[in-house]
Amino acid sequence: MEQQPFKYHIIALFILSILLFIVYTFANHLATPTRYTINKTAAVYLAQSYRIDPSKSLTLTAFLDESNSRIAEPFDTIPWGLKSQNYWLLMKLDNRTAVSKELYAHFDNPMIDYLTVYQLDNQGQLINTFNLGDRQTGLSLFEYSVPHIEFTVAAQNQSFLVIKIDTTGISKTPINLYGEAEFKDLLRAQTAIWGIFVGVLIMAALYNLVLYFGIRDRVYLIYIGYILSALILMGSVLGFGFYLWPVSLQKLFNLHIVVSNYAIAFFTLSFCTMFLRYHKDKCWRYKLSLILLGLMFVLGFASFFIVEYISSQIFFAVLVLLYIVCIILIYNKLLSGFRWAKFYMISWIPLIIGAAIQPLELTGVLEYSFTTRHAFLVAILCEVILMAMALADRVRYQREKALYHATHTEQTKLLNSAMLKQAYMTLQLNQRTASLCLIRITDFNSLSHILNQTQSCQLVVAIAKSLELQLSKEREFINLDNNLDTYPRIADLSNGVLAFISIKTQSAQSLHDKLTKIRKSLPKHHPVQGFDLQLNYAMGYCILDGESGFDTWLQNGYFSLTEAPQTSYPNNHSKVMPVTMNISLAAAFQNALKTNQLTIYHQPQIDLRSGQTIGSEALLRWPNAPYEQINIEALILLAERTGLINELTLWVLDQACQDIAKFNHAGFFKHKVSVNLSAKNLMIHNLIEKIENTLLKHNVPAKQLKFELTESALIANQQQMISLVEQLTRLGIEVILDDFGTGYSSLNCFVSYNFSTLKVDKSFIIGLPTHSANRVIVKAAIEMAHSLGLKVTVEGVEDVTTQQLLKAMGADYGQGYYYSKAIAVDDYLLWLAENKQAN
Incomplete structure (x- = not known):
């Protein structure tokens, strides 16, 4: 029986390997666009210099005239920062080929407030001016989502681009020049990864909305809130949000990008708290989580009124607290054996890696590339998938837990009457002959006044273990459960009553003799903290007549127990005592x-x-x-x-x-x-x-x-x-x-x-x-x-x-x-x- 599930595991692993291969191949194709900028594919030479303007008063003429104030270094050395300042960049393009070049300049930061590009000829005369940025009006969705310009550099000629960046938020703006074919490849790669990201997240949100209406668990709503926050945040960071929301609304998201960061952090902590069921514990960790959630809510609301470069620095400090609190919550559950949340634990790995890559790329520690630019998006995508798997695993665990509690007693962990009833229904369906057999620990209720709950449970489990050993010697007593780690032939009916079923066709006298033999083999003593507890047992049985229901069958079994002897009697009285007991009770x-x-x-x-x-x-x-x-x-x-x-x-x-x-x-x-x-x-x-x-x-x-x-x-x-x-x-x-x-x-x-x-x-x-x-x-x-x-x-x-x-x-x-x-x-x-x- 164990080979069949193992075979399916092999098939599942094979399917997983195919999917991973497809993802790897697809990712390789997507990761190549930034390798093919124009200076790597054609004889176009670049010279770059820049100047930072803290006063925000510099003009184009002053920038060009004051050449000594420019730093002649590549743009990847610019000390981008969260400050109120402008950046002036000069790019000299030298086309040494015999044909003119149609070029595209891609400015990879859709959150720039104002981006002005001046095209100059080799004499320094202004040819064209381009105005981009999410504060500009009248741009197309394409220009908002992918800030770029198209221009021409004549053959054997030089051209100059002067770029002015004026923004209050993230100022780092990677600039790449592409030929037409390479630029189209870039757009295809961006569109593919955006489409995958948006498609997966929307489907995940819809699926979990259906689950919420079916299960009514608030954690699914929090998970959907996290997904929507991720869509809003990454839509602003990568620009595809202009295709998801009205332009005016997306501009508002860009303007208050820090609020989106607080939202995703808020839902991250909320999900962690609810998913790990801290709202059931009400411990100090839960209170700590509520305090941080309240703090993030207040700071997120305040970010509407605070300048972005200041509010973002506050958020980075809060982010450290978020990681600390989540680690505390997760670590505590790991210590308590919360193993079913393994997918949720794993989901933090891509999030932490992706969250680390983004600031490292923004600060210049990591080189800019298409891969590093989209690392956080891929991390969120992996996290969302793993969180969905974690929720599915949680549902599976809760279903198994509910089934376990429905079929086992809470105290002794033995099978309960539900499994007995299931066996009864199967026997009745198959029209099998069966007898319900009961063994009761005499005066168990009186013993429960002497023993505590743990000791009472240990007593019942010890008797059940001994009884199981006796029943395993006879094939007539059926298993009530397939789990061999428990006592599958026995059901605990509480109050010291254990039940099992015989399917052998035999006379009542034969069954009575066999149960008497089993009863005599049960332990007569049970040690409890140095005290030797004396034990006696009563027995009873009821033959399935095929007409009465399970409750009546069980009731008749209980009634037969009242007829059974309460202590051990000589064999010559065993047949008389049930009648005597019946008459005396009557x-x-x-x-x-x-x-x-x-x-x-x-x-x-x-x-x-x-x-x-x-x-x-x-x-x-x-x-x-x-x-x-x-x-x-x-x-x-x-x-x-x-x-x-x-x-x-x-x-x-x-x-x-x-x-x-x-x-x-x-x-x-x-x-x-x-x-x-x-x-x-x-x-x-x-x-x-x-x-x-x-x-x-x-x-x-x-x-x-x-x-x-x-x-x-x-x-x-x-x-x-x-x-x-x-x-x-x-x-x-x-x-x-x-x-x-x-x-x-x-x-x-x-x-x-x-x-x-x-x-x-x-x-x-x-x-x-x-x-x-x-x-x-x-x-x-x-x-x-x-x-x-x-x-x-x-x-x-x-x-x-x-x-x-x-x-x-x-x-x-x-x-x-x-x-x-x-x-x-x-x-x-x-x-x-x-x-x-x-x-």
């Missing part, structure tokens, strides 16, 4: 029912549109130790099996009506209470009459009482149940179809039964925002119910996102822990008052 339960040791808790039901509490569901509780930890569903199943269910239902009905009377006395006259009915309740003699008498006894209107029927209850004695629902409806009592989607319901039940409400089971609601299939099912159920004139109640609402999603789907009522857990009636009355839900 006797205790019956006694609790007769002596009013049971109670009713209420869980509110909320109108999703108005936010009002419209009613509650009455839920049975047995608060007396040692029974308070027993699963209530198992108790109800026990009541059904032992004939206590009818007595229990009438008791719950009486308590519910008594509580309704309390609600009315407190002023909640419209508050309704739901009571559960089962198929077994059809056996209650004169059930409708008993319900009416109970309502009269407590002086409660029938409209304040509701009954909930599960789908499974509709299958048995269908005609009797239809009649019961009709009688309840005529009495004024609403009847609700409960746990919709978990049983055997069909569209026929909506036609046959006079339901008022459909109640969607919580198994479809837990994790609804991230479960697309469940969203489709729930929405379809809501629409179907509404089309049939039914209201829809949804249980299992545990967060505001789920509530908003259900509200948008059109659900009518919600119930779940987001509003309140089930609480005693007195506490529930206080809850109603505190939430101001008077009806």
